[in-house]
Amino acid sequence: MHRALVHLDEPYTHNAVIKALQQSQLEWDIVQDITEENSEADLISESTPIALQWLEYELINWSLLAAKEETTMANAYCIRKGLIRKAQFSYNVSKYLSKNPSSILKHAIPETWQFELDHIDYIDEALNEVFEVERDLKENEESELEDDKKHVFIIKPSMANKAAGIHVFDSLNQLCAIFEEPESDTEDEEEDDDQEDLTQVREWVIQRYISNPLLVNNRKFHVRAYVLAVSNIQVYLYRDMLALFALRPYDLNNLEDSLAHISNTCIQTDQEDFDEDQSVRLFWELNKFGIQDQDLEHMFDQMRAILADVFDACTSEMTTFQAIPNSFELFGVDFIMDADNKVYFLEANAFPDFKQTGSKLQHVVQELFDATVQTAIEPFFGDQTWNPHSKLVKVFDKKLLSLQ
Missing domain, CATH: 3.30.1490.20 (ATP-grasp fold, A domain)
Incomplete structure (x- = not known):
């Protein structure tokens, strides 16, 4: 029996993690009542050691993680600002391109x-x-x-x-x-107090x-891909990606209409005409809207190549990205395609908003967490029957120095 501390603020995500652990080949004693006050206190000294921390970043006990490198695992890397902070990422890419001028990143990042x-x-x-x-x-x-x-x-x-x-x-x-x-x-100030x-x-x-984006039904969209980074470091791209659509028709003559140019569903949900089925689709089902299957596969291949160099660029800068052996992390990575099916990397997000997947496609997130348990967690605790999940495609594998 392994003990897991689990707490994620968004119930949509929290419940999916609990279900994934319950379906694991390993037996888990799951503790869910985790707060800032007790995350580093009494639970650590109990007779059953902490094996897994799957928590909000602020609740992770990094001291425990460092002290128990071979027996304790957490769901985040402590240092990864070189990937998730846009300015720092831009600096890392510029430095990488100076050494690798033929990298795909030269043309794949605006x-x-x-x-x-x-x-x-x-x-x-x-x-x-x-x-x-x-x-x-x-x-x-x-x-x-x-x-x-x-x-x-x-x-x-x-x-x-x-x-x-x-x-x-x-x-x-x-x-x-x-x-x-x-x-x-x-x-107004009171209403916007949390903003x-x-x-x-x-x-x-x-x-x-990117002013000539690939459009479907005259609407702009971007791809939200889920990327799993494991240990020190293997990186996987999850095949079931989302296509997130802008609410309004694309209009280059009206740049002030954010609902025509920004395709994040979180800015749409309070609109009267928001329709989840129209705003959130599966990437591979875009073949129903005139995009050929071979074009979708070509886009996916571009994403794999881009991610390989993105993580090579970021993990080469140890002061801003440190991949430690007993951590894993799920990132939400955004891509956009132009009218010629060329893929561009937009950004990577830590602790992505899985809720934007919506209720209809919730099975996509659930299977992602199932795949994460199978690919990242079970092997760490010695499951010899481990095989990578079929929907996780490896894009990067490198043994890095660790400062631990």
């Missing part, structure tokens, strides 16, 4: 600039650091280009998720407006917008 701004008063100085962006925005204004000929960019906070703070723009005025403090009354004040964000990335 042109990216790190953008730091302390206050709107200093935006001129900040723009000097991304002079290519400023140059192209001025060209838009001076040349009076048609909308489909303009230079278009997208800006994202380095650490935000769930589409917070993302804006598409093609003018300097639109960019400046993002950082101007909005006027608000007391009531991040984007005027306080210092670190952003600006990317050249």
